[in-house]
Amino acid sequence: AQSVTQLGSHVSVSEGALVLLRCNYSSSVPPYLFWYVQYPNQGLQLLLKYTTGATLVKGINGFEAEFKKSETSFHLTKPSAHMSDAAEYFCAVTQGGGGGNKLTFGTGTQLKVEL
């Protein structure tokens, strides 16, 4: 069984400040990990993914995440927040190795960016 925990349903940062959204996962097999973003009235958009290889993954819009197996974490970061980053962010996990294609999501983190 897989599960995802996103710590903090709401996070508020100042424009230009570091963004850190936390995600911890539980998986009995090597996981594939994802971050999705949902802007208002839009669908879920893939920000970045970790499947295999390099544990620091870079995504769109300046976001990156690091897979830390020892900590079972996949936190999302961005060095400098922009107003346009305000959205809801979802961490998700699936089984690695191509054997799974069903995503298990966290409950989401609403990011607010203030001037």
Next chain:
Amino acid sequence: EAGVTQFPSHSVIEKGQTVTLRCDPISGHDNLYWYRRVMGKEIKFLLHFVKESKQDESGMPNNRFLAERTGGTYSTLKVQPAELEDSGVYFCASSQDGRSWGYTFGSGTRLTVV
């Protein structure tokens, strides 16, 4: 290429009524998924089609939900009769090769049952 299209974007119905949600996947995508987010909770998997066949329907909550994908193109998700707890956002996604990192999601249908 056109994305995944869902409609209606919003639906408000009374308890006991029937609602049908539709999803048009990206052309050529054999894999189609339905997910649901109940207010404030996580997005949960409902089911997965490969062409017209149900590959995995383990997430369907009960027999009031019926999903179809006739001809392997668009899919419908019918809720009959709707209950208050069915309210939420229903997402559809499609992928060409069935690998989860190739998903494209639609913008969702917000269903409100009153």
